[in-house]
Amino acid sequence: MKRIGLLGCGAIGTQIALAINSGQVQAELTHVYDYDKSKAESLVARLDKKPTIVENPHLLSSNNVDLVVEAASQDAIKNHALSIIQNRKDLMIMSVGALLDESVFDILFDACHEFKKRIYLPSGAIAGLDAIKSVKSELESVTLITTKNPKALAGAKFFETKNMDVHSIKEKTVIFEGAAKEAVTLFPANINVAALLSLAGLGSEKTLVKIVADPNTNKNTHKIEASGIFGKISIQVENVPDNTNPKTSRLAILSAIECLHTICSDDIKIGT
Amino acid sequence: MKRIGLLGCGAIGTQIALAINSGQVQAELTHVYDYDKSKAESLVARLDKKPTIVENPHLLSSNNVDLVVEAASQDAIKNHALSIIQNRKDLMIMSVGALLDESVFDILFDACHEFKKRIYLPSGAIAGLDAIKSVKSELESVTLITTKNPKALAGAKFFETKNMDVHSIKEKTVIFEGAAKEAVTLFPANINVAALLSLAGLGSEKTLVKIVADPNTNKNTHKIEASGIFGKISIQVENVPDNTNPKTSRLAILSAIECLHTICSDDIKIGT
Numbered sequence: 108m109k110r111i112g113l114l115g116c117g118a119i120g121t122q123i124a125l126a127i128n129s130g131q132v133q134a135e136l137t138h139v140y141d142y143d144k145s146k147a148e149s150l151v152a153r154l155d156k157k158p159t160i161v162e163n164p165h166l167l168s169s170n171n172v173d174l175v176v177e178a179a180s181q182d183a184i185k186n187h188a189l190s191i192i193q194n195r196k197d198l199m200i201m202s203v204g205a206l207l208d209e210s211v212f213d214i215l216f217d218a219c220h221e222f223k224k225r226i227y228l229p230s231g232a233i234a235g236l237d238a239i240k241s242v243k244s245e246l247e248s249v250t251l252i253t254t255k256n257p258k259a260l261a262g263a264k265f266f267e268t269k270n271m272d273v274h275s276i277k278e279k280t281v282i283f284e285g286a287a288k289e290a291v292t293l294f295p296a297n298i299n300v301a302a303l304l305s306l307a308g309l310g311s312e313k314t315l316v317k318i319v320a321d322p323n324t325n326k327n328t329h330k331i332e333a334s335g336i337f338g339k340i341s342i343q344v345e346n347v348p349d350n351t352n353p354k355t356s357r358l359a360i361l362s363a364i365e366c367l368h369t370i371c372s373d374d375i376k377i378g379t
Numbered sequence: 380m381k382r383i384g385l386l387g388c389g390a391i392g393t394q395i396a397l398a399i400n401s402g403q404v405q406a407e408l409t410h411v412y413d414y415d416k417s418k419a420e421s422l423v424a425r426l427d428k429k430p431t432i433v434e435n436p437h438l439l440s441s442n443n444v445d446l447v448v449e450a451a452s453q454d455a456i457k458n459h460a461l462s463i464i465q466n467r468k469d470l471m472i473m474s475v476g477a478l479l480d481e482s483v484f485d486i487l488f489d490a491c492h493e494f495k496k497r498i499y500l501p502s503g504a505i506a507g508l509d510a511i512k513s514v515k516s517e518l519e520s521v522t523l524i525t526t527k528n529p530k531a532l533a534g535a536k537f538f539e540t541k542n543m544d545v546h547s548i549k550e551k552t553v554i555f556e557g558a559a560k561e562a563v564t565l566f567p568a569n570i571n572v573a574a575l576l577s578l579a580g581l582g583s584e585k586t587l588v589k590i591v592a593d594p595n596t597n598k599n600t601h602k603i604e605a606s607g608i609f610g611k612i613s614i615q616v617e618n619v620p621d622n623t624n625p626k627t628s629r630l631a632i633l634s635a636i637e638c639l640h641t642i643c644s645d646d647i648k649i650g651t
Contacts, residue, residue: 224645226646238505238630365512375578379635379637
């Protein structure tokens, strides 16, 4: 049974830990870390089999674990991912936006080859990365259209730069259209979906993103349109927020747990 | 580098072998088998590094290979998959329809656990199995709508049982609506997509299939609609046939090659 170290004991880390605790993921959670120790303690209190709380992130991967699960922050990836691979542990990354920095991606990619370890990026709040990565070499265009209620977009850096009042939007409006690279800086809350799609397909400069504000919806919808020699793919996901963590889509949590399940089980693995 | 044995040297097996030969998949093709030896010989003639042609399928997995790739037939799976796993080799299966037989699925599932080996099922000609398997426990409904030109449906057992002339269809018509389990017996050419979706989601009795004959299209289109607590997923793939193998969608071949690439590389693995 694989031994897992958890880096980050917030809402997502907690759900992953509970999935291991319940046996849904057949693995052993042996070590946990959070820079706020009280979060690690609250998590451990909810688990039947108590993992060790370590005092710093290096102690996660220097211990006897097979896989480190990151559910912390982009900074955690930038600071610790390389040493996790160098310590010969596999790594599952939730903060995939960190990999849009090409130097971070390249260093980790090379380290995986050198140390014969793997990095896993769960699909997040979208569907269809299985097909997008398969047709990567033949892709001609990829567009992501994200539609949210203006309230769900409030606070994005975009509104500062445009001097636009989010509450003035009274009908369905395309408020941004541009490269994924620019979109993720202006709408940081959407970074994971845009980053995953960019990494799977054409990269963040050639992946187009439209952000639509729609006062008549209460759902977060992501639509992907891709075309090339293989044909056309159109994917739409209407996400419901997770009830224990409203900032995250239910699908993003379920896909992380499924990804971890697949890593940990000798089994029939469905899909590319 | 992983050592691969190939079971089946037809059109799909050949494309997979060529992808290994070109270095697109970083592996070594060491042994091949086809019940028609001339097919194995034709394939080997096209490869730079010549694999050994073995005289029977058991010699594939009793040799020193890490993974057997099946690109032969459902019968090949029923006859040989268990002994491949018992010989402690991983297995990638193209003829996934064989797993709709629950006794076959259960035996192979248990064997994977017992022998700590994995079976991989590439995504075939559809997208989004990554999300469907992630939300499996919360799925309420899954429907597959397959649209083809009547000419592409000709020869299906369905037309015999209904005493219907496929050429009499002059406008877009839903000709079948029922469980995947029934659909795969009536439309064997569609078995892979319906089987994969059933295995990833609600099983072949609860997965609904609609077959639409449309004289005005020349594309094979698969649409998946799924809903549950997590929200809604809608996926549409318009497939172009592969130019070297018109019976197979380009996407089905690309997803098999991508699946094999992922199995064989220590790398950054994108998607659940």
